[in-house]
Amino acid sequence: SAVISQKPSRDICQRGTSLTIQCQVDSQVTMMFWYRQQPGQSLTLIATANQGSEATYESGFVIDKFPISRPNLTFSTLTVSNMSPEDSSIYLCSVLTSGRASYNEQFFGPGTRLTVL
Amino acid sequence: AQSVTQLDSQVPVFEEAPVELRCNYSSSVSVYLFWYVQYPNQGLQLLLKYLSGSTLVKGINGFEAEFNKSQTSFHLRKPSVHISDTAEYFCAVSDKSGYSTLTFGKGTMLLVSP
Numbered sequence: 001s002a003v004i005s006q007k008p009s010r011d012i013c014q015r016g017t018s019l020t021i022q023c024q025v026d027s028q029v030t031m032m033f034w035y036r037q038q039p040g041q042s043l044t045l046i047a048t049a050n051q052g053s054e055a056t057y058e059s060g061f062v063i064d065k066f067p068i069s070r071p072n073l074t075f076s077t078l079t080v081s082n083m084s085p086e087d088s089s090i091y092l093c094s095v096l097t098s099g100r101a102s103y104n105e106q107f108f109g110p111g112t113r114l115t116v117l
Numbered sequence: 118a119q120s121v122t123q124l125d126s127q128v129p130v131f132e133e134a135p136v137e138l139r140c141n142y143s144s145s146v147s148v149y150l151f152w153y154v155q156y157p158n159q160g161l162q163l164l165l166k167y168l169s170g171s172t173l174v175k176g177i178n179g180f181e182a183e184f185n186k187s188q189t190s191f192h193l194r195k196p197s198v199h200i201s202d203t204a205e206y207f208c209a210v211s212d213k214s215g216y217s218t219l220t221f222g223k224g225t226m227l228l229v230s231p
Contacts, residue, residue: 004160033218042207042221043161092160106219108153110160 002027002095004109012115013083020079021112023093028073031096034066037111038089046091049076083116090114119144119210121222129228132200138193138225140208150191151209151219152182161207167191178202203229 003026013019023032031050035043046066047057055068070076080087093109124139142148152164165176172184182193191208208222 042223043219044221045218048218094161105163105166107163108161113158 001105002029002097002107004093004095004107006091006093006109006112008112009110010113010115012117014117015084017083018079018081019083019114020077021091021093021114023076023078023109025074025095027097029095029097030073032070032076033094033096033106034068034076034078035092035094035108036089037092043092046078080114083114085116088114088116119148119212119220121208121210121220123206123208123222123225125225126223127226127228129230130198132229132231133197135196136194136198136202136227138206138208138227140191140193140222142189142191142208142210144189144210144212146212148210148212150182150184151211152176152180152191152193153207153209153221154178155205155207155224157204164193164206198227198229200229200231202227 005024007022033048034046036046037043045058046061047055049055049068049070051070051073065081067079090111090113092111094106096106120143122141130136150167153161154164155161164180165174167174167184175181180195182191184191205224205226207224209219211219
């Protein structure tokens, strides 16, 4: 298993500013993911963050808006840039751990609840 | 590509009653199936998963789910719910590659009242 912490747990921000969310894992993991959960919606994958390479973004998400860093195997950050009220969401970090040869389990952090005014 | 449909956005139920939360999926390849629970103001926690073998899988907190390949369903059940089961429940799928990106349904809010 993996224990994941995120900072901040919540924040209220002004339009046009940026917020950096941190994700810390208690063990080394190969793959980390960032998800967005908009109010009343399901989770949508933003990007996959692999250590030592550029993040891979899903359709509809771009690096200029959601820059990601992955400096080592236990840490990642997601920045939400030039925020607007539409960015108000819960942002979750998740990690992939090695398990059975044919399956890797994904664990989730507690999330960061962002409100943009 | 996969997709997941959770047919009920909200399921109200009385305490100690049985409950079934429905999940159907669509995929052109074989998949793994999951149910996650999200308690208020918390992250996601894995309830149970189907990887292979027996189609009836048991998870934590007394939940179980049955994989039905012909109906492409993975419904979640509990014979007797508690107030503490009030939460959002998400069904998810991933393909059987080593890179297991999850595709989530929209979630079902289980509301347990006394």
